[in-house]
Amino acid sequence: MKVYIVTTGEYSDYTIEGVFSTEAKAQEAVDRYDDAQIEEHEMDGLDTSQRVEMFHCWLDDNGNLSSSRSSWLDEKPANSRGGKKGDYSTKFRGWSTRSAEDARRLAAEARTRHLQEAP
Numbered sequence: 001m002k003v004y005i006v007t008t009g010e011y012s013d014y015t016i017e018g019v020f021s022t023e024a025k026a027q028e029a030v031d032r033y034d035d036a037q038i039e040e041h042e043m044d045g046l047d048t049s050q051r052v053e054m055f056h057c058w059l060d061d062n063g064n065l066s067s068s069r070s071s072w073l074d075e076k077p078a079n080s081r082g083g084k085k086g087d088y089s090t091k092f093r094g095w096s097t098r099s100a101e102d103a104r105r106l107a108a109e110a111r112t113r114h115l116q117e118a119p
Helices: 023-030 100-117
Strands: 002-008 015-020 037-042 052-059 065-073 081-085 092-096
Touching: 002 023, 015 023, 023 037, 052 100, 065 100, 081 100, 092 100
Parallel strands: none
Antiparallel strands: 002 015, 002 037, 052 065, 052 092, 081 092
């Protein structure tokens, strides 16, 4: 069974104005607002899209943590883990969908590889 959710706003201003059993009833509600839209969802259904958290870590030449952060992706990327030296800097980057610790370990491994290859 489908439900029709009337929403207004975006981001922090996003509001659910009502949930309706038919699209016609939802449309009646939409007509009362300037910026409303209808979202169609399956009742008791799960959202099958899986957002994935990607962890990023940068180490400096000495192996010290330079910065770290995480971001959310709408789907798991093909290259979900790795480490490399920065293209335009001396920082070493690690990334992973597993954990922040895994991203840091991969950055450290990239640094070690670079030091072993250096003349």
